[in-house]
Amino acid sequence: MSELKPIVLYQHASGPNPWKVVMILEELGLPYEEIFMDQSSVKQSPYTSLNPNGRVPTIQDPNTGITLWESGAIVEYLVDTYDKEKKLSFDAFPEKYHAKQFLAFQISGQGPYYGQYAFFKFYHPEKIESAIQRYEEQTLRVISVLDKCLEGKDYLVGGKCSYADISFISWELGAQGMITEFGEKTKQFTNYSAWLHRLLARPAIARTLERKAAMNAHK
Ligand SMILES: N[C@@H](CCC(=O)N[C@@H](CS)C(=O)NCC(=O)O)C(=O)O
Incomplete structure (x- = not known):
């Protein structure tokens, strides 16, 4: 290349x-x-x-x-x-479409719900408990879906790490970084936790996250 x-x-x-x-x-x-x-x-x-x-x-x-x-x-x-x-991707049927399915779930489910959870918890000028509760529930629901899909599997699609898995990492870590009780609340989702650790151990991911952390430490 x-x-x-x-x-x-x-x-x-x-x-x-x-x-x-x-x-x-x-x-x-x-x-x-x-x-x-x-x-x-x-x-x-x-x-x-x-x-x-x-x-x-x-x-x-x-x-x-x-x-x-x-x-x-x-x-x-x-x-x-x-x-x-x-x-990181698939030519074969049905894996090609299952990877797209998980990316769509990440974009429409994980990103917006986690984003709104953080917004109502930290940035909205009024403290609206029902909104915080709603988005916390939805965030945990997304994690419970991932946990279920990962039952007996190391990765979401086709037995290998793909863009479908990697696309979830950023928001998972974002939520963990912002919300201190997040680790405690997600402890029950053992397939999800093991999967996240597996993804974080990848050299390209670790390298990216180290650079991001260093950049934010100097702010
Ligand atoms: N759906 C968009 C969301 C992009 C997004 O919200 N980006 C944030 C940074 S993570 C941003 O640009 N925020 C600035 C703003 O909202 O003004 C995507 O996935 O690219």
Whole structure:
């Protein structure tokens, strides 16, 4: 892959979604360069001409000419375009669709519920207990689904670690980092905990998380 030009990733030091993309780039050994954005510049031109949603991540790939936003779409693009050896993805039926299913669950279930849980617990100016409770329940429900799907399995799809597994890591760690009682509340989900440890032991993931931690420690 040495002939590839670096993929440009617009990213954020602490938010979970761009780091999900970094994990895939690292796993696939793709060259990339990062442009770190702050909260206000993502809402303004020129960034909004790349991503009208005013959020990160966005990528620009000079090798194909694409500009793409939404982390799930970026993950799919990267594996479709560059994972020719199917290190993290699948050609075979039904695994190919099961991996898409879990990515869809991550994007629509994990990301929004965990995000709202953190928002109502820490950032909303009023303390609305019913909203906190609702999103905590939904967060734990997502984990219970993962735990069930992982019964008797090391990974979600096809007996190997794929983008489907990796896509969940960022938000799991985000929730653990923000919510101190999270570890206690998720202790009962033993398949889920073992799976997360397995994923965190991967060199590309450990490398990514070390860099993210170092970056946030200097703030
Ligand atoms: N659905 C989007 C969510 C992106 C998102 O919310 N990104 C956060 C960082 S993790 C962000 O840009 N926040 C800035 C803001 O909301 O203004 C994706 O998966 O890419």
